[in-house]
Amino acid sequence: xxxxxxxxxxxxxxxxxxxxxxxxxxxxxxxxxxxxxxxxxxxxxxxxxxxxxxxxxxxxxxxxxxxxxxxxxxxxxxxxxxxxxxxxxxxxxxxxxxxxxxxxxxxxxxxxxxxxxxxxxxxxxxxxxxxxxxxxxxxxxxxxxxxxxxxxxxxxxxxxxxxxxxxxxxxxxxxxxxxxxxxxxxxxxxxxxxxxxxxxxxxxxxxxxxxxxxxxxxxxxxxxxxxxxxxxxxxxxxxxxxxxxxxxxxxxxxxxxxxxxxxxxxxxxxxxxxxxxxxxxxxxxxxxxxxxxxxxxxxxxxxxxxxxxxxxxxxxxxxxxxxxxxxxxxxxxxxxxxxxxxxxxxxxxxxxxxxxxxxxxxxxxxxxxxxxxxxxxxxxxxxxxxxxxxxxxxxxxxxxxxxxxxxxxxxxxxxxxxxxxxxxxxxxxxxxxxxxxxxxxxxxxxxxxxxxxxxxxxxxxxxxxxxxxxxxxx
Amino acid sequence: xxxxxxxxxxxxxxxxxxxxxxxxxxxxxxxxxxxxxxxxxxxxxxxxxxxxxxxxxxxxxxxxxxxxxxxxxxxxxxxxxxxxxxxxxxxxxxxxxxxxxxxxxxxxxxxxxxxxxxxxxxxxxxxxxxxxxxxxxxxxxxxxxxxxxxxxxxxxxxxxxxxxxxxxxxxxxxxxxxxxxxxxxxxxxxxxxxxxxxxxxxxxxxxxxxxxxxxxxxxxxxxxxxxxxxxxxxxxxxxxxxxxxxxxxxxxxxxxxxxxxxxxxxxxxxxxxxxxxxxxxxxxxxxxxxxxxxxxxxxxxxxxxxxxxxxxxxxxxxxxxxxxxxxxxxxxxxxxxxxxxxxxxxxxxxxxxxxxxxxxxxxxxxxxxxxxxxxxxxxxxxxxxxxxxxxxxxxxxxxxxxxxxxxxxxxxxxxxxxxxxxxxxxxxxxxxxxxxxxxxxxxxxxxxxxxxxxxxxxxxxxxxxxxxxxxxxxxxxxxxxxxxxxx
Numbered sequence: 001x002x003x004x005x006x007x008x009x010x011x012x013x014x015x016x017x018x019x020x021x022x023x024x025x026x027x028x029x030x031x032x033x034x035x036x037x038x039x040x041x042x043x044x045x046x047x048x049x050x051x052x053x054x055x056x057x058x059x060x061x062x063x064x065x066x067x068x069x070x071x072x073x074x075x076x077x078x079x080x081x082x083x084x085x086x087x088x089x090x091x092x093x094x095x096x097x098x099x100x101x102x103x104x105x106x107x108x109x110x111x112x113x114x115x116x117x118x119x120x121x122x123x124x125x126x127x128x129x130x131x132x133x134x135x136x137x138x139x140x141x142x143x144x145x146x147x148x149x150x151x152x153x154x155x156x157x158x159x160x161x162x163x164x165x166x167x168x169x170x171x172x173x174x175x176x177x178x179x180x181x182x183x184x185x186x187x188x189x190x191x192x193x194x195x196x197x198x199x200x201x202x203x204x205x206x207x208x209x210x211x212x213x214x215x216x217x218x219x220x221x222x223x224x225x226x227x228x229x230x231x232x233x234x235x236x237x238x239x240x241x242x243x244x245x246x247x248x249x250x251x252x253x254x255x256x257x258x259x260x261x262x263x264x265x266x267x268x269x270x271x272x273x274x275x276x277x278x279x280x281x282x283x284x285x286x287x288x289x290x291x292x293x294x295x296x297x298x299x300x301x302x303x304x305x306x307x308x309x310x311x312x313x314x315x316x317x318x319x320x321x322x323x324x325x326x327x328x329x330x331x332x333x334x335x336x337x338x339x340x341x342x343x344x345x346x347x348x349x350x351x352x353x354x355x356x357x358x359x360x361x362x363x364x365x366x367x368x369x370x371x372x373x374x375x376x377x378x379x380x381x382x383x384x385x386x387x388x389x390x391x392x393x394x395x396x397x398x399x400x401x402x403x404x405x406x407x408x409x410x411x412x413x414x415x416x417x418x419x420x421x422x423x424x425x426x427x428x429x430x431x432x433x434x435x436x437x438x439x440x441x442x443x444x445x446x447x448x449x450x451x452x453x454x455x456x457x458x459x460x461x462x463x464x465x466x467x468x469x470x471x472x473x474x
Numbered sequence: 475x476x477x478x479x480x481x482x483x484x485x486x487x488x489x490x491x492x493x494x495x496x497x498x499x500x501x502x503x504x505x506x507x508x509x510x511x512x513x514x515x516x517x518x519x520x521x522x523x524x525x526x527x528x529x530x531x532x533x534x535x536x537x538x539x540x541x542x543x544x545x546x547x548x549x550x551x552x553x554x555x556x557x558x559x560x561x562x563x564x565x566x567x568x569x570x571x572x573x574x575x576x577x578x579x580x581x582x583x584x585x586x587x588x589x590x591x592x593x594x595x596x597x598x599x600x601x602x603x604x605x606x607x608x609x610x611x612x613x614x615x616x617x618x619x620x621x622x623x624x625x626x627x628x629x630x631x632x633x634x635x636x637x638x639x640x641x642x643x644x645x646x647x648x649x650x651x652x653x654x655x656x657x658x659x660x661x662x663x664x665x666x667x668x669x670x671x672x673x674x675x676x677x678x679x680x681x682x683x684x685x686x687x688x689x690x691x692x693x694x695x696x697x698x699x700x701x702x703x704x705x706x707x708x709x710x711x712x713x714x715x716x717x718x719x720x721x722x723x724x725x726x727x728x729x730x731x732x733x734x735x736x737x738x739x740x741x742x743x744x745x746x747x748x749x750x751x752x753x754x755x756x757x758x759x760x761x762x763x764x765x766x767x768x769x770x771x772x773x774x775x776x777x778x779x780x781x782x783x784x785x786x787x788x789x790x791x792x793x794x795x796x797x798x799x800x801x802x803x804x805x806x807x808x809x810x811x812x813x814x815x816x817x818x819x820x821x822x823x824x825x826x827x828x829x830x831x832x833x834x835x836x837x838x839x840x841x842x843x844x845x846x847x848x849x850x851x852x853x854x855x856x857x858x859x860x861x862x863x864x865x866x867x868x869x870x871x872x873x874x875x876x877x878x879x880x881x882x883x884x885x886x887x888x889x890x891x892x893x894x895x896x897x898x899x900x901x902x903x904x905x906x907x908x909x910x911x912x913x914x915x916x917x918x919x920x921x922x923x924x925x926x927x928x929x930x931x932x933x934x935x936x937x938x939x940x941x942x943x944x945x946x947x948x949x950x951x952x953x954x955x956x957x958x959x960x961x
Contacts (some may be wrong), residue, residue, distance in 0.1 A: 030905060032819055078841050078916050080923050083772050085848065087841065123815075149844070153835040160834070163873065170814060170881035183873045191866040195859045198851050427743040430736070438683050442629045448690050449746035449804065455811065455885070456803035 007061060010054035011072035011091055014101070015144060017051040018137040025130040040129045041116045047133075048109040051140065055101050058093050069094045069217040071146060088208060090146030096218045096282055096347065101143040103351050104272055107358050108136050111267040114362055118263055124168060128261065131168075135161035139272055142279070147208050148197040151283070155193060155244070155276065159186040162273050165264040166257045178256035185253050189243020193280075196236030203229055213286040219343040223290040230290035237284055238298060245277030245331050247305040251312075252412035254328055258320035265320060266361035270327055271354035278331060278350060281338045289341070299339035306332025308409050315405035319364045327357055475550060476531050481538040482524035483552045486562060487598045489517045490569075494590035503581035507573070510586040511896075514570040517593065521566040528559045529921075534928055552601040556925040557711060557778070560918070561600045564782060565703045567907070568789045569593045571900035572695050575793050577800045583693045585625070588618040592696075596703055604712045609648045612675070612709055613641040619692055619700050628691040636674060636684035643671035644709075651717065665717040669726060672714050676706030676763055677756050679733040689752040694799055697748075698792040701755060702785055707762050707777075716933050720769065724853070727767035731850075731860050734760035738867035742874065747795050747805035750875055755792070757868055758784045758831050761861060765846045769933070773849025774926035779842035779919060783911070787830035787839060790904040794824045798879065801891050807875060810882020816891035821880040823901045828872035830908045832865050838911030841919060 024043060028035050035043075062070060074089035093101075112132065119125050138157030145151035163186060167179030204212040204224055214221030223230055241247070246254040246269075257269045268274075281288065281298065288295050309328030316322040330353045337346040375382055390398060407413070438446035493513030500506040528536055535555035537544065543551045554562070569589065576584050595615045602608040616637040623630045647667030654661065677685040689697045718726070737757035744750040762784060765777025797820060798805055798813065805811070814821045826837070833843025843865060850858030893901065911918060 029822055030819065030902070076916075078919050080772070080775065080919065083775075083923075085772060085845070087844070153840075156835050160829070167877065167881060170877075171812065171883050173810060173882065176810065176877045176881045180870075180874060180877055184870045187866040187869045190869075191859075191862045194847065194862050195851075198847055201848070202851055202855070423739065424743055427739045431740060431743055434683055434686070438632055438687055441632045441635060441683070442687075443631065444629060446629070446632065446687060446690065449749055452746050452804040452806045454806050454809055456805075 003061060003065060007058060007070050007093075008072050010058050010061075011070065011093060011144070012074075013054040014051045014058070015072075015091055015140060017047045018133065018140045021047040022133040022137045025126070025133045029126070029130055035126060037116070037120065037125055040126060041112070044112040044129060044132070045109075047136070048105055048112060052102070052105040052109065055098070055105060059098050059102070062093065062098070072144075073146075087149055088147050089150060090208065091144040091150070092146040092209070093144060094218045096279075096343075097144050099347060099351055100279055101140065103354055104136075104139040104143055107267055107271050107354060108132070108139070110358065111263045111362070114266075115261075115263040119261060124170075128165070128168060128264070131161045131165050132264075135165075135268065135273075139276075142276060146210075148200060151280070152190075152193055152197055155280075156190060158273055158276060159183070159190060159244075162186070162257070162264075162268050165268060166260045168260045168264065175259040178253070178259045182253045182257055185243050185250050189240045189250070192236045192243070193240035196233050196240060199229075199236065200225075200233050203233070209283065213284060218283070219285055221286040223286040225287060225290055227291045227293075230287050231294050234284070234287050234291055234294040235297070237280060237287070238294075238301065241277030241280045241335075242301060243277070244280070245274050245335070246328055247277065247301055247332065247335065248308055248409070249411050249414065251305065251308065251325075251328055252408055252415065254324045255316070255321040255408065258318075258324050262320075262361060262365055265324075266358045269324060270357035270361040274327055274331055275334070275350045275354060278334045278338060278346065281335065282343055282346060285338065285341075285343055288339070295339050295341070297339075299336050302332045302335030302337075302339055304332070305329070306336065308332075308404075311401050312405040312408055315402055319368060320361070323357065323360055323364065327353070330357075475553070476533040476536040477539050477541075478524065478527045478531070478536050478554070479539055480523060480527065481540050481542070482520050482527060483538045483554060483562075483597075483601045484542060486517050486520035486524065486566065487552070487594055487601065489513055489520060490590040490594040490597070493517075494587045494594065497590060498587040504578070506586045507576060507581055510573045510590055511570075513590055514566070514573045514593070517597070518563070518566040518570045521562040521597070524554060525559055525563050528554055534924075550603075551605065551607050552598070553603055554601060555603075556921065556928055558600045558708075560782060560921065561703070561708070562597060564785045565596050565600060566593070567903070568702055568785060569596075569699060571789065571793060571904060572699055574896045575797060575900045576695060577797070577894065577897075579800050580693070580695070580796075583626075584695050585618075585622060588622060589696070589699065592618045592699060596705065599705060600703075600708065602712075604648075604716070606648065606652070608709075608712060609644055612644060612705065615700075615705060616641065619688060619696055622692055622696050623688075626691065626693075632687040633684050633691075636681065640671050640674045643667045643674065644713075647671055648713065661717045662719075665714065665719075665722065668709075668713045669718060669722065672706055672709040673726065673729070675709060676704075676759060677701075677733075678729055678760065678763070679736050682733070682737075682756060685756060686749055686752050689748045694748060694792070694796040697752075698789060698796065701752075701759070702789045702792065704759055704762060704781055704785060707759065707766060707781060710763060710766055711929065715766065715769070715929060723767040723769055727764050727850075727853075730760045730763035730767065731864075733757070734764065734864040735860055735867070738864045738871060741871040742867060745806060745808045747799070747807060747875065747879070750807055750871070751788075751792050751795055754831070754868060754871060755784075755788050757864055758788060761843075761846060761864065764861060765849055768849050768853050769930065770849050770852055771923065771926050771930065772845055772852060774929055775919065775923045776842060776845030776847070776849045778922040778925055779915075780839065780846050782918065782922075783833075783837070783839035783842045783908075784831055786904060786907050786911075787827045787837070790823065790827035790901070790908070791831060793900060794820055794827065797893065797897055805879060807878045810877070811879050812882035812884045813891065814880040815884050817880075817893060819898070819901065820893055821876070823905065824880070825872075825876055826905060826908065828876065829869075830912070832869045832872065834869075836909065836912045838908050838915070838918075840912055841915045845919070 021043060070093040072091040076086050077089045078087040119128055134157050138154040141154030142151055145154060163179045163183035166182050167176045169175045200212055212224050243250050258265050288298060306329045309325045309332055313322050313325030334346050334349050490513055497506045497509050500509055535553050537550050537553050595611055599611040602611060620630060623633060647664050650664035651661050674681045734757045737753045741750050741753035762777050762781050765773045830837035830839045833839040847861050850861045
């Protein structure tokens with residue numbers, strides 16, 4: 001077996017392992033087979049190992065052969081040759097994808113091991129790992145995607161698993177509402193991504209990254225787009241990245257996402273998912289370079305996000321929200337680095353930040369307990385010196401900044417008041433007009449759905465005879 | 475014309491018809507359901523047989539072996555072609571799972587004889603080319619739901635007015651088309667009437683209210699079965715596409731796009747599950763029409779693929795809602811019901827079918843939506859993105875409904891809400907098709923592409939076109955067949 005064949009086999013193994021875990025978990029759920037905690041845990045460990053070992057082997061082989069770019073071409077998944085439509089499955093291993101892949105696998109492995117104890121005997125244990133496997137498969141696919149369609153494939157899987165994990169504690173209303181909000185932002189970001197991808201496809205005729213960012217290994221390459229086209233496509237992708245990485249003005253969902261269990265907060269929002277937008281910008285960096293205006297917009301969005309995240313993280317009253325906004329400020333800085341063209345710095349920053357934030361989030365619950373123990377030992381509150389920088393600021397500005405941070409930058413309020421409410425009001429008005437129309441046609445109230453009980457499921461139980469009689473008399 | 479090896483079409487049409495007669499005389503509801511299940515299974519087997527037989531023929535169209543209808547009437551009435559070949563298994567599987575998933579609690583409300591009669595009419599419709607028989611069948615299909623509304627003592631005015639108008643426009647339009655003095659004569663008025671009729675049947679805004687009214691008043695199963703096979707889109711394909719000029723089709727596509735967005739927005743503000751499903755379906759069905767009327771090979775291929783994905787996934791989605799409704803009554807979406815713990819497999823299936831409808835990766839809808847969006851962007855670079863927006867809004871609506879139904883505090887009932895075995899079989903069958911079609915989409919895409927090319931060729935043969943356009947279509951057909959042979 002030559003080196004190329006070996007790399008091909010290793011690449012395929014890395015991609016197939018998480019998909020096999022997803023198939024296992026999905027089929028067992030569908031057939032109603034309840035896997036024991038130890039089986040689930042073992043399956044997860046085996047998957048991480050069978051994906052991580054080949055990924056490390058690829059890295060070693062690349063270093064040994066001084067290769068900067070390995071392409072694993074699976075071929076056309078779907079094609080209509082006459083119309084030049086191809087959905088090409090291709091995975092690439094280069095200086096960007098390999099570190100991100102290794103980071104994803106290592107952190108998912110750590111979080112998987114942590115969760116085994118953290119969610120021990122929890123009712124939704126298997127549900128968590130089903131969503132975890134969906135997330136892992138999505139991350140691996142996104143990391144090594146060689147075409148924009150494959151990246152979109154993984155991107156969507158990450159989005160769904162994230163939203164459902166935010167709503168993991170689904171007996172309570174608040175996590176569910178937050179999950180819905182995360183999903184809504186993700187869907188809009190996904191729409192921007194898809195439109196951007198199709199525009200790119202339309203302009204270059206191919207979905208392959210090499211066709212529009214050049215065949216040179218990352219971060220080299222020159223975009224095969226004019227400055228205007230690069231600006232249009234780049235703005236759409238920046239919008240997609242902003243939704244995924246919670247950049248301004250979509251930052252409101254980030255602290256809400258912390259309603260999920262701590263392991264998912266750590267892996268999804270502290271370390272991996274929140275960096276996926278930055279990863280997308282890194283992957284299409286030659287497109288950014290094709291338009292200086294676009295680069296400055298990227299820098300601006302990153303800088304605003306970093307400052308807003310920094311202000312907001314200082315006034316949060318719970319540790320996970322504070323960490324979430326601290327993550328935002330770091331992601332903002334990473335985006336600034338990308339806008340300025342420091343791609344390697346941004347990549348190193350992603351890896352370092354992701355590891356540190358995972359550690360912080362996993363440590364957060366016990367840290368609180370440690371603080372309590374320390375405060376009990378010293379017999380009072382831990383005193384904190386006020387920030388020297390803040391003391392230099394005018395009082396009004398301090399108050400404004402506090403209010404801005406406390407209200408989370410008013411971003412949710414703006415989105416709710418300016419987009420969601422007018423949207424809902426317009427369609428409710430249309431619904432009322434339809435009701436009038438069908439009532440008029442029917443010459444009677446036309447909607448039986450008005451009589452729907454709010455909670456019919458609570459009365460599905462047959463009532464005892466005495467109560468039934470009493471109810472019927474009433 | 476090539477001949478199938480067995481009278482699959484006639485068998486698939488006659489079997490449910492006979493089944494309807496037998497079921498009518500069975501008084502016991504459980505026995506009638508068993509009879510309907512057997513008949514629907516047999517019909518499904520015939521439809522599968524037709525599909526396999528036709529695929530092996532590698533022809534664009536074929537008719538039955540021992541074709542009795544041709545023998546008596548001396549013309550090919552029931553003919554299968556690449557457009558309709560997969561629609562028959564789709565229609566029969568939709569009926570099979572709907573009958574299979576009908577619980578005891580719904581036996582008295584859901585009429586099996588009328589359902590089997592509708593199935594027979596639908597299969598006959600899908601086996602028909604443009605003719606008076608097709609017009610008659612499209613009209614006849616509106617009768618069983620109307621009879622059910624009458625039997626349930628519900629007001630039929632909205633349905634009657636809309637369907638009456640549909641039948642009138644359809645008959646007038648086809649009459650004008652049929653009785654033209656020369657085939658070269660422009661069919662502008664006929665085309666306009668046929669377009670209006672088919673748009674009405676498809677529920678395009680603003681003539682969509684009959685659909686919400688049907689979901690309000692008919693049994694959920696009947697309403698699902700009346701709309702999910704997309705008979706309106708079939709009428710567009712057979713009757714409108716060949717005669718309508720390009721500019722008219724592009725306007726219809728825009729109207730469909732508006733419907734798709736409007737319906738997705740309306741789905742988000744509904745407070746009851748049936749109405750929510752109706753708008754969700756309407757939005758997705760309009761996307762099929764968008765693709766059909768783009769008349770580009772990619773757009774048409776996308777539309778035909780979305781047709782299959784929407785047919786399968788939204789039938790599954792609707793049947794899940796129906797299963798829940800069978801247990802707890804009409805489902806309000808204004809609060810959380812917390813049903814996940816009692817029906818986890820149904821929750822999973824609800825999500826899977828909903829996501830398949832919006833083209834989530836790994837499901838049958840993914841490539842279909844990709845093709846459709848690509849086709850739309852190709853024709854309307856600016857507005858084509860609206861398809862993506864509609865899909866995004868539908869995605870938000872689906873998760874919203876999922877959260878409302880399956881999350882929240884667990885209800886206090888001790889009654890078992892777990893899925894029964896027939897429901898499990900239905901769920902597994904549809905899951906297999908949805909995921910299987912998502913993992914290996916090439917064969918269905920290739921087949922739909924051949925059909926799209928043929929559709930274009932028929933359209934160009936029918937209308938007066940510039941020289942060379944038909945040649946181009948012929949070339950496309952030739953290439954499509956070549957690629958099919960190579961595969």
